[in-house]
Amino acid sequence: MGKSIVILGSQWGDEGKGKIIDLLMRDASVVVRFQGGHNAGHTLVNQGEKTILRLIPSGIMHSHVQCLIGNGVVLSPTALIQEMGELERRGIAVSERLRISEACILVMPYHVALDQAREKAKGKSAIGTTGRGIGPAYEDKVARRAIRFNDLFDEKYFCAKLEEVLDYHNFILQNYHQHTPIDYNQLRDNLLAEVPQLRPLKADIVALLAEYQAQDKNIIFEGAQGTLLDIDHGTYPYVTSSNTVAGAASIGTGYGIRHLNYIMGVVKSYSTRVGSGPFPTELQDDIGKQLASRGNEFGSVTGRPRRCGWLDMVGLHRSIQLNSFSSICVSKLDVLDELETIRICTGYRLHGKTIQIPPADAKSLDECEPIYEDWAGWRQSTAGISKYENLPQKAKQYLSRIEELAGVPIALISTGPDRNEVIVLQHPFQEK
Numbered sequence: 060m061g062k063s064i065v066i067l068g069s070q071w072g073d074e075g076k077g078k079i080i081d082l083l084m085r086d087a088s089v090v091v092r093f094q095g096g097h098n099a100g101h102t103l104v105n106q107g108e109k110t111i112l113r114l115i116p117s118g119i120m121h122s123h124v125q126c127l128i129g130n131g132v133v134l135s136p137t138a139l140i141q142e143m144g145e146l147e148r149r150g151i152a153v154s155e156r157l158r159i160s161e162a163c164i165l166v167m168p169y170h171v172a173l174d175q176a177r178e179k180a181k182g183k184s185a186i187g188t189t190g191r192g193i194g195p196a197y198e199d200k201v202a203r204r205a206i207r208f209n210d211l212f213d214e215k216y217f218c219a220k221l222e223e224v225l226d227y228h229n230f231i232l233q234n235y236h237q238h239t240p241i242d243y244n245q246l247r248d249n250l251l252a253e254v255p256q257l258r259p260l261k262a263d264i265v266a267l268l269a270e271y272q273a274q275d276k277n278i279i280f281e282g283a284q285g286t287l288l289d290i291d292h293g294t295y296p297y298v299t300s301s302n303t304v305a306g307a308a309s310i311g312t313g314y315g316i317r318h319l320n321y322i323m324g325v326v327k328s329y330s331t332r333v334g335s336g337p338f339p340t341e342l343q344d345d346i347g348k349q350l351a352s353r354g355n356e357f358g359s360v361t362g363r364p365r366r367c368g369w370l371d372m373v374g375l376h377r378s379i380q381l382n383s384f385s386s387i388c389v390s391k392l393d394v395l396d397e398l399e400t401i402r403i404c405t406g407y408r409l410h411g412k413t414i415q416i417p418p419a420d421a422k423s424l425d426e427c428e429p430i431y432e433d434w435a436g437w438r439q440s441t442a443g444i445s446k447y448e449n450l451p452q453k454a455k456q457y458l459s460r461i462e463e464l465a466g467v468p469i470a471l472i473s474t475g476p477d478r479n480e481v482i483v484l485q486h487p488f489q490e491k
């Protein structure tokens with residue numbers, strides 16, 4: 060029997076999803092992205108060679124893998140072509156192995172301009188988006204005015220549609236943001252020039268996935284961002300504009316929900332967040348700086364420093380409720396190696412009360428004081444360890460405590476950025 064596994068972030072993104080997906084691809088033949096766009100930055104390292112993927116699924120380094128982009132993804136043709144070029148120049152075959160849903164919403168330069176102009180106008184209350192146009196593109200989708208991937212291949216229809224949508228957005232850009240309008244002719248010509256490269260990539264992803272499922276292939280559904288950035292369930296409005304939870308794997312690909320049989324949450328052994336928004340366990344002291352520097356916590360795509368803090372079980376509990384994880388992968392354990400004390404947040408104090416469930420609104424979450432339990436650090440290197448028995452006793456205790464608090468088994472422990480720096484306790488594809 061083939062297995063369909065969803066792998067997604069359980070916190071605010073950058074948990075190390077790319078690395079884990081790349082590792083598990085050895086045992087799967089298909090990988091599909093189901094939401095987000097080139098706001099993602101997924102890092103893969105194989106024998107020291109680093110690849111950062113934005114849109115292309117994290118299976119591309121394995122020549123046997125078919126890479127798919129589902130309808131839930133917002134697609135910048137320009138960003139895609141650039142990323143394909145970077146990989147192909149390194150000798151990695153992409154166009155033969157990449158297929159894209161006809162229903163993907165296109166991210167256009169006017170979305171980027173709107174995203175950036177709005178963030179600028181918000182000043183201090185900016186969300187801290189990646190500035191890639193992701194939010195405005197999803198808005199167009201819901202407003203039923205978006206241009207979809209398939210529209211590119213009907214030139215007459217495409218040009219008329221582009222003119223109409225651009226007119227609408229230019230009005231807002233000019234009158235609301237005092238932004239220079241985007242030139243229709245130039246944009247049209249640029250996009251039409253990309254069509255020959257894009258046309259062979261279009262496919263019926265719904266049919267392809269159904270076929271692969273019927274052929275008993277192992278399939279990985281690759282999440283982007285993280286659960287707490289979900290548009291509905293995250294720390295709204297400091298979120299991304301897509302659903303990032305496991306349920307989106309079905310909606311964002313058109314894969315029958317009954318065929319998804321395993322969900323793995325990647326949990327960073329501490330917390331990070333990029334951009335604004337509440338972060339109860341954030342550390343603004345030297346320990347926060349130490350985590351940032353040991354963990355190399357800078358945005359893979361934007362280079363922005365990531366805010367760092369302790370592991371937050373309150374947020375993780377909500378993530379577990381939302382995703383029904385089969386197992387978790389604890390990542391970046393090695394980053395904690397030098398710490399004397401390691402804290403785990405087990406509850407919040409809000410207005411004199413202790414709570415275990417995160418409040419619904421960002422303002423209240425911002426007022427929450429974390430309640431911690433302290434664990435002695437192991438102060439010994441775990442970097443690259445691949446056997447559980449070789450971990451220091453105190454690291455084992457920390458992991459057991461996470462597992463106990465989560466109530467979900469730990470299947471993988473990541474001990475370094477490289478593909479092989481991992482402890483496999485339960486292999487998701489080999490488990491019955």
Ligand code: GDP
Pocket residue numbers: 068072073074075076077078099100101102103104353354355359390391392393394473474475476477
């Ligand atoms: P993603 O968006 O979830 O794929 O994560 P990113 O690639 O944005 O960020 C994770 C960062 O941590 C990258 O620089 C990875 O190379 C690195 N990384 C992943 N797993 C580990 C690990 O176990 N230990 C260390 N030290 N780094 C890791």
Ligand code: IMO
Pocket residue numbers: 068071072073074098099100101186187188189190191192193194282283284285288297298299300333334335
């Ligand atoms: P991966 O897949 C971390 C954050 C942004 C911002 C918010 C909204 O690499 O884990 P957007 O541009 O999506 O409208 O920004 O979401 N964000 C991420 N943070 N990892 C990501 O992706 C992110 N993608 C978006 O920093 O706070």
Ligand code: MG
Pocket residue numbers: 072073074099100101102359
């Ligand atoms: Mg990332």
